Amino acid sequence: MPTSTFRYLFKGLLASLVLVLALARPVQATHIVGGELDLQYLSGNDYQLTLNLYFDAVNGQPGALDPEMVASLFEIGSNRRMLNVALRQTSNTLVAYTSPACTNPDLVTRRIVYSRLITLPPQTYANAAGYYIAVERCCRNNGINNILNPSGAAQTFYLEIPPVTRNGAALRNSTPRIFPPLSDYACRGELFYYNFGGQDIDGDSLVYDLVTPLNGHTTAAFPNPGFADPAPYAPISWLPGLSATNQIPGAPGLSIGRLSGRLEVRPTQVGLFVFAIRCTEYRKGVRLGEVRRDFQLKVIPCSTNARPKVLMQLPGTTRAYLPGRDTLRLTPGNNRCVTLRFTDADPTSALTLSLRPVNFTGPLPTLSVLQGTVRAPGQPDTLVSRLCFPECLSSKQGVYLLDVMVADNGCSLPKRDTVRIAFISVPNPNGPPQLKTTAALPLRARVGDLITFDLNATDPDGDPLTLTMTGRGFAPAGLGATLSQGSAGTGLNGRFSWRVDCRAVDKPLYEFEFTAAASPCNELQPTTVVIPIQIDYRNTPPALTTSFSPPVAADSITVVRRPIGGVFEATLSGTDLEQDGLVLSAAGNGFDLAAAGMTFTPRNGAGTAAATFRWVSDCEAVRRNGLEVTFQLQETTCRPQPRTRTVRFEVEPPQAQPFLPPNIITPYTVDGKNDEFTLDNAQANLPPDFCDSRFADILIFSRWGNQVYRSANRSFRWDGGRLPAGVYFYLIEFTDGKKYKGTVTIAN
Known part of the structure; x- marks a missing residue:
């Protein structure tokens, strides 16, 4: 189912x-x-x-x-x-x-x-x-x-x-x-x-x-x-x-x-x-x-509830205001209050007045009496309230409409009566604030200058004032500029202060905008003064010269060679047109200068700098396959343009001669000649010891591979060791792994 x-x-x-x-x-x-x-x-x-x-x-x-x-x-x-x-x-x-x-x-x-x-x-x-x-x-x-x-x-x-x-x-x-x-x-x-x-x-x-x-x-x-x-x-x-x-x-x-x-x-x-x-x-x-x-x-039957009534009396007359016919005109210096009368035919009726703007926003008039009871013991038949319009209220050359409503406390819902008031309101005249400054234009500044000037804001009508500072396209606080303020009677005094620093060199001109503002009737009334400040800043790159030979170019690396123990010396100098502080420095690329036998002695100053460089070549340059040193001239300014030179230092290896070892000895003859096998002579040209490439040992073997001699002395001398005549094999080893092989014959 x-x-x-x-x-x-x-x-x-x-x-x-x-x-x-x-x-x-x-x-x-x-x-x-x-x-x-x-x-x-x-x-x-x-x-x-x-x-x-x-x-x-x-x-x-x-x-x-x-x-x-x-x-x-x-x-x-x-x-x-x-x-x-x-x-x-x-x-x-x-x-x-x-x-x-x-x-x-x-x-x-x-x-x-x-x-x-x-x-x-x-x-x-x-x-x-x-x-x-x-x-x-x-x-x-x-x-x-x-x-x-x-x-x-x-x-x-x-x-x-x-x-x-x-x-x-x-x-x-x-x-x-x-x-x-x-x-x-x-x-x-x-x-x-x-x-x-x-x-x-x-x-x-x-x-x-x-x-x-x-x-x-x-x-x-x-x-x-x-x-x-x-x-x-x-x-x-x-x-x-x-x-x-x-x-x-x-x-x-x-x-x-x-x-x-x-x-x-x-x-x-x-x-x-x-x-x-x-x-x-x-x-x-x-x-x-x-x-x-x-x-x-x-829906129930209810007793009849009469509608309350509200009437407005035209100022200066006894005639009632007629909606749709009359228009109130509120002008400076004249009475801005009117009289309202409201009542109800019902006994013991509690009445409430209220206002509702129809076609405007802004400050509403005030009522001297907002509510009351009529036709009760000890209470009047009619209540009177004064409706007063603010002096500030402006209808902006038009006609504003205001509903004045009275409501009773009848059941089930209150009944109301409304008078719609048409009025034209002209506020009291109000002059704009005045703003003066002691700044002497044009203002020019360099980095390090302190700029100060005063401002004074007043209002002819004595309205409360505010004094503000803004920048056109920048934030003054971001540059370190300040505006301190203090009261001066009904006005304001301001002190502008700016210590110009490197943050200012991004633009050639700064326009500071100062605004004194009053707000009569909640309508902003500003007066603005613009103070331009020109920033004078230029920077020519410093010049760096050296005695390096060949000359060191800015975009290349110069190579300097010296033999082991050789000495190289050079001088460096720098100049700057703006007399900015100059600093000469030298830095090894991955090594410490002193550990590589180098010294650098600078003499820095304003507008000029000098230094001497000295290198005593040693095996450190060989171990590192050369040493690169960067020399820099740095200026103390907002937009520094350093100058650098790079030099490569290398050690010249000893010139190698052809290796011509002897290949025969005759230790058993009585002529006293050619009795020993040795390489420590000019004829043999055994490669010289150089830094980490040094003589380690020599090994001599028989033709059957048996070691018959070994020495770690570069000046060894082998007399054959009373071995039988024949061919023997030798192996020479250096500390960097280099090896030399050959034969030597013992002849009768």
Whole structure:
């Protein structure tokens, strides 16, 4: 059996059971006044879903208050059920009256709030048609006078929302939070008004209209289902002659401002009337969704409430001001106050005066009396208040309109009377501030100069002043410039101080702007003085000369060679046209000068510098395969242009001669000649010892590979060691790994 069929069979069985129980006791309605759903975006994919339910606290039964309500979310078009969520009751408060003095004990409304966080992931809620949320509950008040079968009429709380993603991008939206709750009543024959306009946190456009309240699927026998059924939801049934556009009998009938949400009706019948409004939400002309709200309005007979009256007397006369005909002219030196008289024909009437500017903003007039009671024991019949316009107020050669309103404390809503005053206001004349300076133009400065001058700001009208300093295209504080201030009577004194440093050389001209400003009538009145300061700065690169030979070029490396123990000396000198401080320095590329046998002695100064360099060549230059030294001439200025020279120092190796070792000895002859094998003579030309390439040893072997002689002495002498005549092999080794091989023959 399909789930939906089972559900409706279950409903039917439950309804039958409820009907049997109802025969044993009176049926009690739940007395729902109205309410609406609300969905607010939180973060990520999380939203807060809330149901505001309004409950008749006088006639409603406490047992009809549910601890939770179930909301159901469906896909528009397919009616596919997406989510059922139980909303928990979070608060239960009374709804306040607009005027507490008009409280009616027969009309008390409670606001019951149900709420829960829900998650709407974009991969699930991306249907372009959007979604709707519904909560179904029965029943409405028994005493409703504009619908059929009110005790059996249910309510469906309903809203529509867009998808959470559109065109591949996240669509974040919160429904409008609308409709301040209504606890007031209306008086038959009197205009009733209430602001049902809402607020939208996303800044979307809201449009209001009247709609028929939704009934839905629940009944008195099945008032609170486990979850809502999908749309469509049947509407309530109006009594004959009433409709969505004529929900409450009146002259005029119930209406709502399309853009303002202001609800108005002048009811002609006493009773309790249900009504519903819809708020549709648009973003950039595209419809997002809607929120519906059901509510009810109670109309009762009220005693007649007379409208209060307010009159204004023209200054200097006894004639009353005539709106639309008279225009007040407020000019300097003349009286800027007028007299207001307000009263009410009703006894013991509490009256309140208020002002509302129509076509201007700015300082409002003051009222000497804002409120009071008339026609009460010990109280006058008429109240008098002085309306005084500020001297500063300027209508800017136009006509300003001001509504002066008086409201009573009548029920159910206050009645008002308004006098619209047209006036032209010319403020008292006000001169601009004056700003003087001791700066003697033109001002020129070099790096290191201290520039100071004074400023004096005064105002001819004695208005409070401010004195500020700005830079055209720069921040004075970023250059170290300061402006100190102090009072001077009703004026201000300022002291400008700037020690010019290297931060100033980026621009040739700095324009400091000083502004003295007053704000009479909250309108800025500035006077500005511009002080230009020319920066004199130029820099010619210093000149560097040396005695190196060959000469050292700026963009090349000069090579200097000396034999081991050789001495090289050179001088360096630098000059600067601007007489800037000069510093000569020398640095080895990866080595310490002293460790390489080098000394550098500078004599630095302003405009000139000199130095001597000396190198005693040693094996360090050989080990490093040459030594590079960078000589630099640096100037002490804002934009230094150093001069550098690089010299490479190398050691000249000893000139090698052809190695011609002897290859035969005759130790066994008696002639005393050629008796020893040695290389320590000019004829052999054994490579000389040079730094890390030094003689290590000589090894002599027999033809069978047996070592027969070894010596670490470069001056060795081998006499054959009484070995038999024949060929022997020798190996000479140096400390850097060089090897020399050969043969020597012992002859008889």
